[in-house]
Amino acid sequence: DTGVSQDPRHKITKRGQNVTFRCDPISEHNRLYWYRQTLGQGPEFLTYFQNEAQLEKSRLLSDRFSAERPKGSFSTLEIQRTEQGDSAMYLCASSLSAGNGELFFGEGSRLTVL
Amino acid sequence: DQQVKQNSPSLSVQEGRISILNCDYTNSMFDYFLWYKKYPAEGPTFLISISSIKDKNEDGRFTVFLNKSAKHLSLHIVPSQPGDSAVYFCAASDRRADDMRFGAGTRLTVKP
Numbered sequence: 437d438t439g440v441s442q443d444p445r446h447k448i449t450k451r452g453q454n455v456t457f458r459c460d461p462i463s464e465h466n467r468l469y470w471y472r473q474t475l476g477q478g479p480e481f482l483t484y485f486q487n488e489a490q491l492e493k494s495r496l497l498s499d500r501f502s503a504e505r506p507k508g509s510f511s512t513l514e515i516q517r518t519e520q521g522d523s524a525m526y527l528c529a530s531s532l533s534a535g536n537g538e539l540f541f542g543e544g545s546r547l548t549v550l
Numbered sequence: 551d552q553q554v555k556q557n558s559p560s561l562s563v564q565e566g567r568i569s570i571l572n573c574d575y576t577n578s579m580f581d582y583f584l585w586y587k588k589y590p591a592e593g594p595t596f597l598i599s600i601s602s603i604k605d606k607n608e609d610g611r612f613t614v615f616l617n618k619s620a621k622h623l624s625l626h627i628v629p630s631q632p633g634d635s636a637v638y639f640c641a642a643s644d645r646r647a648d649d650m651r652f653g654a655g656t657r658l659t660v661k662p
């Protein structure tokens with residue numbers, strides 16, 4: 437399977453704990469995006485990378501959120517000191533910078549904070 | 551700030567009829583528009599797109615229309631099939647800023 441893969445698919449944690457999500461993009465894609473989706477809403481942009489450089493961060497991305505893409509391949513999204521409001525689906529997408537703008541999404545990682 | 555709006559949370563149509571999904575945007579800098587389809591437990595998948603230099607783009611049963619003056623686009627599916635039942639997201643992008651915004655989605659149900 438050469439699509440975007442995310443791990444874990446579902447994470448249940450207690451408030452205050454740290455969680456980390458991993459995204460493996462399509463191998464030839466140099467852009468990687470993180471979005472958050474809550475019930476009844478569309479995906480909300482969090483951040484994106486071109487290769488290993490983090491080029492943009494949404495103001496939705498508080499100081500408790502950090503994303504990395506150390507070698508320009510896979511990426512991690514860490515949430516520290518989770519809050520109940522962090523409960524959402526975290527979507528990763530990848531694309532080619534020279535492409536038509538189409539994003540290829542993974543299946544998402546669902547976070548439930550108790 | 552919701553720059554892309556899909557005002558109809560749901561739409562139900564009969565198989566074989568036309569489905570029309572609507573989307574409005576507020577940012578005049580958006581120059582590329584896309585529709586994504588999402589099935590349960592899956593990520594959104596790209597369906598069709600249109601550049602701001604065009605007012606129509608067709609791909610099989612799917613046609614997207616863009617009215618820039620009204621900042622409105624629509625997706626037409628004809629004929630609709632039960633397999634089209636999904637949530638459809640409208641997205642708009644300012645490609646210079648690499649900023650893609652999504653609407654809240656419209657759940658389409660196509661009844662056999």
